[in-house]
Every structure is written in structure tokens, then in C-alpha cells.
Amino acid sequence: MSQPQPPYAAHPGQFGGLTPEEKTWGGAAHWSALVGAFVAMAFLGPLLVLLLKxxxxxxxxxxxxxxxxxxxSILIYATVSAVLVLVLVGILLLAVVGVLWLVFTILGSVRTADGGEYRYPLTIRMVS
Known part of the structure; x- marks a missing residue:
């Protein structure tokens, strides 16, 4: 008896799969924030990805x-922490906000590299 022929592989993007381009742009939405942070505007990268793709x-x-x-959300938290520097507690809060931003942004970049979904914790959902 002959073995049944395996089914043909689906094309990328067919049946709910993601194309390589979608994976790239999905990841870019996260890692572009790291790049944007060099000009002190981390939100510009995700905003450009949203507008372009x-x-x-x-x-x-x-x-x-x-x-x-x-x-x-991080911009709001950092602004509040900067104001609280006058009360000295803001110095610690700024450090915590900075570390959380870096860790969560890297996690988002890594999880979406393979086409996975990522939802950030501690996020105010302003844009839908």
C-alpha cells in the first residue's frame, strides 16, 4: 500500500498565517520605540508603523x-516622576519607569519576532 501524499503547504498569509512582512512590521512596532528613544520620542516609531502599515x-x-x-503611558509616568523629583521620591520612580520601559519594550520585540501577540502591562489604552 502506498502512503498518502502529505498536503501541500499553505502559502504565507493564507488561512490566518502571517507573512514575513507582517512579522517584520509587527516587530518594528516594538523595536522602533528603542530607536526612537535616542531622539527622546519613543512613541514616534510605533506611530509611524501605525500610519504606514x-x-x-x-x-x-x-x-x-x-x-x-x-x-x-510611559511618557505620562516619566513626566509624573520628573515632577515628583522635587519631593525626592521621583528619582527612584524615574529609575523604575526607565527599567520597566526597557524590559517590556525588549520583551515585546522578542515575542513579536516570530509573529506572536504581545500586550504590555501597566498600559493606559488611549489609542484603539
């Missing part, structure tokens, strides 16, 4: 919106 893929849009919301 958010309408082409629901996955890219979800990841860009998630990253943008987190970057804006």
Missing part, C-alpha cells in the same frame, strides 16, 4: 497600537 494588516495594527499606547 496599520491599514494593510490587522496584526500590524494591533501591535502598533499596543506599542504606541505603552510608549504614551
Amino acid at each position: 496599520g491599514s494593510t494588516s490587522p496584526y500590524v495594527r494591533r501591535q502598533a497600537v499596543e506599542s504606541l499606547n505603552f510608549q504614551l
Whole structure:
């Protein structure tokens, strides 16, 4: 008896799979915040991904919106912490916010590199 022939592989993007381009742009929504931090505007990277590629893929849009919301939330937390420096507790808060930003942004970049979903903790969901 002959063995049944295995089914043909689905094309990327077919049946709910993600194309390599979607994976790249989904990851870019997260790691672009690290690049944007060099000009002190980490939210610009996810915003650009949302504006450029958010309408082409629901996955890219979800990841860009998630990253943008987190970057804006961190901006708010850092601003409040900077004001609280006058009370001295802000120095510690700024350090904590900075470490959390770096760790969570790297986690988001790594988890989405393979096409996974990532939701940031401690995020105010402003953009939907």
C-alpha cells in the first residue's frame, strides 16, 4: 500500500498565517520605540508603523497600537516622576519607569519576532 501524499503547504498569509512582512512590521512596532528613544520620542516609531502599515494588516495594527499606547503611558509616568523629583521620591520612580520601559519594550520585540501577540502591562489604552 502506498502512503498518502502529505498536503501541500499553505502559502504565507493564507488561512490566518502571517507573512514575513507582517512579522517584520509587527516587530518594528516594538523595536522602533528603542530607536526612537535616542531622539527622546519613543512613541514616534510605533506611530509611524501605525500610519504606514496599520491599514494593510490587522496584526500590524494591533501591535502598533499596543506599542504606541505603552510608549504614551510611559511618557505620562516619566513626566509624573520628573515632577515628583522635587519631593525626592521621583528619582527612584524615574529609575523604575526607565527599567520597566526597557524590559517590556525588549520583551515585546522578542515575542513579536516570530509573529506572536504581545500586550504590555501597566498600559493606559488611549489609542484603539
